[in-house]
Amino acid sequence: MDTKDNNTPDYAAFLVAARQLLGPRGLTQDAELIEPWLTDWRGVYTGAALAMASPGTVEEVAALVRLCAAHGVSLVPQGGNSGMSGGATPDTSGHQIILSLRRMHAIRTIDAEARQVTCEAGVILQNLHEAVAEQGLRFPLTLGGKGSATIGGLISTNAGGTQVLRHGTMRAQVLGLEAILADGSRFDALVPLKKDNRGFDLKQVLIGSEGTLGIITAATLQLAPAPAGRRVLWVGVASLQMARAFLLHCDAMAGMALEGFEIIPAYSLAAVLHHLPGSRAPLDTDHTWHVLVELVAGTETMAGLQDLAEQVLATAFEAGLIENATIAASESQAEAFWLLRESISAAERARGPAVQHDVSVAVEQMPAFIDTVAPRVESAFPGTKVIAYGHLGDGNVHLHVLSPAGSVQGEWQKTTGKKISALIYDCVAEWGGSISAEHGIGQAKLAELARLTDPVRLGMMRAVKHALDPGNILNPGKLVPLAPDQAKP
Template identity: 65%
Template sequence: MTSPSDTFLAAAAAVLGPRGLTTDPDLLSPWLTDWRGRFTGRACALASPTSTAEVAALVRVCREHGVPIVPQGGNSGMCGGATPDDSGTALLLSLRRLDRIDPINTDARQVTCGAGTILENLHNAAEAVGLRFPLTLGGKGSATVGGLVSTNAGGTQVLRHGSMRALVLGLEAVLADGSVFSALTPLKKDNRGFDLKQVLIGSEGTLGIVTAATLRLVPAVAERVVVWVGLSSLQRARALLLACEDRLGTALEGFEVMPASSVAAVLAYEPGARAPLAEPHAWHVLIEVVADATGAADLRERTETAIAAAFEQGLVDDAVIASGEAQAEALWRIRESIPSAERAQGPAVQHDISVPVERMPDFVDAAVAEVEGRFPGVRAVAFGHLGDGNVHFHALAPKGTEAQPWYSGTGKEISALIHDRVVEWAGSISAEHGIGQLKRDELERLGDPVSLALMRQIKHALDPAELLNPGKLVTLAPHGPTA
């Protein structure tokens, strides 16, 4: 494919205005490498529309000239799903200027906002009217609503509230022909055929470009209790989860597990971070229990009772209950800092995997032993959302390893092994981060042939020319291996 012509760039500039299109390499450069630094591409220009109408008009221009489009939100994805290839033919489409937040409907407990809305800003807007958007993650200061929808993001509150699929009530998206799919007004019951918004959620910009969403809100937290627990095994953590669910019910909102090595990495990396417990423990659990005004009065007492009962059952070796918000936030910072602390240690291959919830402890033990046994010097760690059956299973290269050769050699072998084992245990190679270009070939290798065929049929129906985020998730033709 040849580079886009000056005619195309002039037509795109006419749609977007002087601030809406740039070919300046210095302005493009920060957005051409993914957050993990695994993929770097090139683009013919960076487009920054301010409205759905501009996105639709731009897509029509791209279709006329055969120019591929790579949509991008906060560029905080984990699988290279918002990074163009190195051909330089694609247009990088930033949705960051579509950041409006409409007046919140407090009666319906919902809000409509643009795809470029930063998650933290959405949190603040909901909080200002006594509500909250119940999805959060470490990258809340850069992640955008459009990116969260496109990847069906999860986070630390899925245990109670579900992923983005459960929180999106309505959706607006521009399709590959420039038409606008508009279904922002939610209905409790609507039986007019396919739920088309669900086809777009999690499609990673390959079927349509999300421009706005109507999202579910819930009452603000009136009281929360955060507990840090030390215990001896992931099996005991699973038993503790069940005990907490029995005693605390829907008040249990977060249950995060971390091995000792991940906590130690954060304590060494983060200035001012302090160990929550005095003695070492093989595993750590971060528990968050919340209540709105109706259940706030006795929340701490119920939590203390649940933890005391866990001590009596022999599930917990030590625990600390945060005395206030400052300590609660400090405990959460340890959990949220694990990816950054790990990245500072050197190259690693990351696996966002899930297996049936009840099997996760045994899977982690088996997979860690196999990886470390077959690849001397590699250290395997698993942390994350045990209650969802989803952990981040990472394999860290030996110190001093050169990144790119290791990624394309040993790292790729490790990933193949982990993904093979996940499939054997009836799991998924992508629990919440998506497929992007990082796992596209693995999905092709291990995915259910019927499911893959259906996805290709949908892709062909909506984007037969493969102009929307080409090379990501699923392609119409066989694709060579990625880096």
């Protein structure tokens, strides 16, 4: 070990070696260059960094990790820095290295026949979408941050988005993976094998591990054929139970064509219409809940898809599942429908302080869960308003609690907001759900994870973390709530 006697790393010696390894393009201590990467996307966490490393090759990543291991210096891997839980933000010690994968942005191969792409971790999602679209293909996972989120970050956080209902989360897209482990060795499983029973499926452990078990450097991803087009439906329903019944109806009739099923409460639609200049409600009738449905043509023709959309609605009316509905008449109207859904968060921010929760329970329990939790919160914290919206088809909703009028931004979240979150997470735990459906744990939910996780699961996580990163140099303080005796010496 190349460290000083008292176990404090010799940062000066480390920096000399790292600079020699990576050169000026690959390692910087320039405060101005580093500054944009020290604060998370939501602006909640700000850290400090010893330096920012931007290796250009997997060999450089491996050599850097070996160097960090030898010196006991810890690393915070970072892609587009657009995570929701502070997972890519260094701590405030100034002793951690930001390991940016952004220079590694090569799309190595697109195999149109096999419908696979192999690319480096730093490829931005939108660039991947465009590159595969040129070959008549589609990478089906998408989300709001697609202009900055990288493939490595999306895999490390097992990202979700609006097409999960049909295509699954990032985990379902990953056929092969390459990663650098804590000792600098390379885990190479890039060749995509559809069937491989040679023991533990180790890439599954790396997916969603938020950089705590390895640095993902490249991946082979599954692609889908480019769709012929889509139909977007806006539907009014009387209750969450009816929304759930309508979901089952859509699923039975549309099968694989059903790609999106989002719920929006009347309150949120009104807030968005108030907030968005020139926006219009899709329906001229009032409903307690609204549903946005997206049907995508796979092997169907567009005429067939239109027929299907009409049949789905006609039979749902007959069965008394829905109150009113419309099909977007054009692509621009379809986009306008989606804009209403995507503006909920912004409209809410404009209104005042709120606390957000990204939770999931079993899909069929979600209506009952919301109907139980919302009144419980509203009665325990008078003046608050609970709104739930999002991916009903995935059992995943964004449960937001709006503060009473006159609450002070920042202050309210830290006091009452914190108590509300604890109550909601307690309810989620009671229902066997997840306190993080898609946004991950990072540093934001580390304490709540430690508090609410079954000790058996927590013990397994700690054991696996310790087995694969015994020196705790990979993104320490994120995702895995270590036991006191596991803390770094």
